[in-house]
Amino acid sequence: MEKPEERLVEWLLDHKKTVAAAESCTGGMIASRIVSVPGASACFGEGLVTYSNEAKHRLLGVSRKTLRKYGAVSRETAGEMARGGRKAAGSDCCVAVTGIAGPDGGTKEKPVGLVYIGCSVKKRCIVEKHLFDGDREAVRRQAADRALELARECLHKGSKRMLETE
Numbered sequence: 001m002e003k004p005e006e007r008l009v010e011w012l013l014d015h016k017k018t019v020a021a022a023e024s025c026t027g028g029m030i031a032s033r034i035v036s037v038p039g040a041s042a043c044f045g046e047g048l049v050t051y052s053n054e055a056k057h058r059l060l061g062v063s064r065k066t067l068r069k070y071g072a073v074s075r076e077t078a079g080e081m082a083r084g085g086r087k088a089a090g091s092d093c094c095v096a097v098t099g100i101a102g103p104d105g106g107t108k109e110k111p112v113g114l115v116y117i118g119c120s121v122k123k124r125c126i127v128e129k130h131l132f133d134g135d136r137e138a139v140r141r142q143a144a145d146r147a148l149e150l151a152r153e154c155l156h157k158g159s160k161r162m163l164e165t166e
Contacts, residue, residue: 020086024072026144082120100114
């Protein structure tokens, strides 16, 4: 069975498109999985691990107001990460992940396993909210799996759920 990163890279190569990754809780897992696929260098130019709020702001352009008002783990932050990552990388698409992998850090409002995954293509962006089960590695793995699938879905057929953002 083909892995999500293999399907994504195959599609990108076939269509001469590029992808970037902006990661927080996955800590580079998405980028690592993409570059594990032969030929990925033709479609993947960069990945940014922006674990701190300062890095999200400085490298991806996530506004300090968004971080203060909604927090690092939010729909708004994931969208700004995806858009900022796409612009910074000059790529056709950027997938972004921010969440709480655990085992600590969760609250009633934002429990462990809460992950927002954003994907920006051209002037459109979608953000999905997920609540993944399992330990820290399981949450990170599930988030990376879904991020890779979402990037291919958004590039391949677009998404009627994607909103015009720019």
